[in-house]
Amino acid sequence: MMKNDIILSGVGGQGILSIAATIGLAAIANDLFLKQSEVHGMSQRGGDVQSHLRLSDKPVSSDLIPYGKADLIISVEPMESLRYLPWLSGNGWLVTNSNPFINIPDYPPLDEILKEIKKIKNHIIIDADEIAKQSGSARSGNMVILGAASPFIEMPYESLENAVIKLFGRKGDQIIEANLKALKAGREYSK
Amino acid sequence: MKKLLLLGDEAIAQAALDAGLSGMYAYPGTPSTEIMEFIQSSKDASDRNVHRQWSSNEKTAMEAALGMCYAGKRAMVAMKHVGLNVAADSFINSAITGVNGGLIIVSADDPSMHSSQNEQDSRFYGRFAFVPCFEPSNQQEAYNMVFDAFEVSEKYKLPVLLRITTRLAHSRASINQKATIPEKILSLPDDPMQFVLLPAIARKKFKVLLSLYESLRYENRISKYNNFKDGRKRELGIITCGIAYNYLLENLGESLNDFPVLKISAYPFPKDLIKDITGRCKEILILEEGAPVIEEAIRGILDEGIKVFGRLDGTVPRDGELNPAIVAKAIGLPVSYGQDVPSLVKMRPPSFCNGCGHIDMFNSLIEAVKPYGQGHVFSDIGCYTLAALPPYSAINSCVDMGASVTMAIGASDAGLFPSIAVIGDSTFTHSGMTGLLDAVVKNSLVTIIISDNSTTGMTGGQKSQATGRLEQICEGIGVSREHIKVIVPLRKNHTENVGILKEEFEYKGVSVIIASRECIQTAAKRKRSENSNE
Structure with missing residues (x-):
């Protein structure tokens, strides 16, 4: 049985929903069952946001992932990746951006956050902002992180690429290319 | 299909x-x-x-x-x-x-x-x-x-x-x-x-x-949306309402079939099915997303019938939404858990966006109201409610749509001076206008600040009925023209805006200050769509 329970995390406005949408489109193309719970409304204003994304070849019942059952945390912000550890399973992977989003006065020192992340058995810390810049689109950091997480998502990599093409289709070839490049660069980093 | x-x-x-x-x-x-x-x-x-x-x-x-x-x-x-x-x-x-x-x-x-x-x-x-x-x-x-x-x-x-x-x-x-x-x-x-x-x-x-x-x-x-499925266990029957069923299924999987389960998804609730399940089981667990509606009905006032577990006896917390862990605990299954959140992780409450006009309005308000001390500002439902949190701590109420205006009136009736309301543009046209009429009719000593970002911001920027109409509405309701002040909440206007606020606080009648600057999110969205249409 195939089951991927994924928590996406970040800060409101960082665009975790486009990562979710990409995985979602790919899941549909692979005929998988899917539930994806999102946060809308008040918390979106610079607060912490998360999305529970559940993929399976069997129907998914709960919209929420139970504690200790997530296979993967994909985070676009390092401190936020730690907020969801109660959900991460013992063998689960944590993939996070290394660049902090500091909008609170008591944000902890980054090196201490990274030290905590490194305590997790399976972790990948990636400077997605820098890699995105090198790929030619500073705004595609999301896709770098998704690329870095892609080896742990049980779907053919090509289906994620196709989803990116579909998702950004209306924005023109240049944007599609930049996002595909970012996705690839992230994947290369993890492999 | x-x-x-x-x-x-x-x-x-x-x-x-x-x-x-x-x-x-x-x-x-x-x-x-x-x-x-x-x-x-x-x-x-x-x-x-x-x-x-x-x-x-x-x-x-x-x-x-x-x-x-x-x-x-x-x-x-x-x-x-x-x-x-x-x-x-x-x-x-x-x-x-x-x-x-x-x-x-x-x-x-x-x-x-x-x-x-x-x-x-x-x-x-x-x-x-x-x-x-x-x-x-x-x-x-x-x-x-x-x-x-x-x-x-x-x-x-x-x-x-x-x-x-x-x-x-x-x-x-x-x-x-x-x-x-x-x-x-x-x-x-x-x-x-x-x-x-x-x-x-x-x-x-x-x-x-x-x-x-x-x-x-x-x-x-x-x-047809209420289904009873019998199971071989007679000790415990389970009733679920709405999405509670998903959490039960998540926890029990195949062994759900062992239990008599009544899944309720439509009301008036199915008396005959409830009779069925309570008739064949010793005890009943009730899982509801929300209030114990079914549970209270089955227990009745005397609660002398079948033994019931649910929100009212603490098997399930009395308030808050359900999740897989709460349901696991209620049916006596072990609750899985990952690792604790490291203590260095800090709360990240929602906050104003950088460059938001509400920030400049509140900075001016905080300075203008300072001489009068704490407790003079009633507010309402919207992004601006975030001013209740530090570093602003600038508002003293948030109750329901429009209540800022009417609570300011009541507090003023009681002798509070100045009595100030802060309300958003969309909230004002939702339920603030009638309160403003009350204030005008009895000449309440209130200052109403309409923090006008020209959108319904908190819910993601829907069109506001108030856009472009606020001055006319206030004048039409009967606020005197000299006491409808339009200000632009920008840092460069701070001193001037503080002065206007102070002056209107001292006015012995109804004044309205419209602090008008478009929501930066809406403005950005508008610019993006204008660019893509070019």
Whole structure:
């Protein structure tokens, strides 16, 4: 049985929903069952946001992932990746951006956050902002992180690429290319 | 049959369109907003010219929807749970008038108050009004229920309540789409007095409503959503309502079959099925997303019948939404857990966006009100409520839509001076205008600050009815022209704005200060779409 329970995390406005949408489109193309719970409304204003994304070849019942059952945390912000550890399973992977989003006065020192992340058995810390810049689109950091997480998502990599093409289709070839490049660069980093 | 990947809200919107909807009415409110937004962005709705404009508030939305169904067409009205309080007058009475075309009222509850002031359960309203109520457990069921709800509505000439909660509203799943039903044609009610609730007529119609409510229990389109499945264990029977069923299934998987389980997703609740399950089990566990509606009914006042576990005895927490862990614990299964959150992780509460106009308005207000001390500022529902948090700590109330204006009036009546209200533009046209009229009529000593960002910001930037109309509205209500001040909340205007605020605080009458600067999110969105249209 195939089951991927994924928590996406970040800060409101960082665009975790486009990562979710990409995985979602790919899941549909692979005929998988899917539930994806999102946060809308008040918390979106610079607060912490998360999305529970559940993929399976069997129907998914709960919209929420139970504690200790997530296979993967994909985070676009390092401190936020730690907020969801109660959900991460013992063998689960944590993939996070290394660049902090500091909008609170008591944000902890980054090196201490990274030290905590490194305590997790399976972790990948990636400077997605820098890699995105090198790929030619500073705004595609999301896709770098998704690329870095892609080896742990049980779907053919090509289906994620196709989803990116579909998702950004209306924005023109240049944007599609930049996002595909970012996705690839992230994947290369993890492999 | 087409497969679509939709939020619960979107599934309801798509279903309504597919079921021949002619009019969608709503006021934005989390977690219901995406229903109207989906219809507004639907090509189908635009081709058919389905009505899809926002209303000033939930009451005007409800009444307009009732008007559309008076004319024989199918209408839907959507709101968050507290919006149903605003619409309650017309909602309750619509059960007595009944409908002509089908009418569905979607009320999106927010247990755990992710974006709300309370966690009231709309199922109480269904019972209160004596109308059928559907409570989907998943997105496909939500989609299917809309078709049945319209049929039930037209068959019994009753409005139908569709109650959803945050997790369903904002969770995406794939939906099998059904064939489209054409819209209804314009047709007036057979009885020209149907909608005239004179006491003599209302008394008769209420008796009819009461008897109808009982007969709804035998309606197939309702009862098919309530399923009893027997199991070999006789010790414990489980009753679930709405999405609680998903958490049970998540925990039990295949072994769900061992337990007698009654899944309830439509009301009035199925007496016969409840009799079935309570008759064959020693004990009953009740899992409800929201208030213990079924649990209270089964326990009764005396609670002397079958042994019941649920929210009232602490098996399930009395408040807050359910999750897989709560349900695991309630059925006696071990709760899995990852690792603790490291202690260095800090809270990250929502906050104003960088460059938000509310920030500059509050900075000026804080300075202007300082000489009077703490406790003079009443506020309202919107992004600006975030000023309750540090570093601003600038407001002293947030109760319900419009309450800033009227609470300021009452406090002023009691002798508080100055008495100040801070309200957003959309909240003002939702429910602040009538309060302002009260203030004008009795010349209350209040200063009303309308923090006008020209949008309904907190819910994601929907069109505000107030945009471009605030000065005229205030003048029309009777605020004197000299005391309607328009300011631009920018750092460079700070000193000037503080001066204007101070002056108006001291004015012995009603003054309105309109602090006007477009929401930076809306402005950015507008610029993006203008650029892409070039």
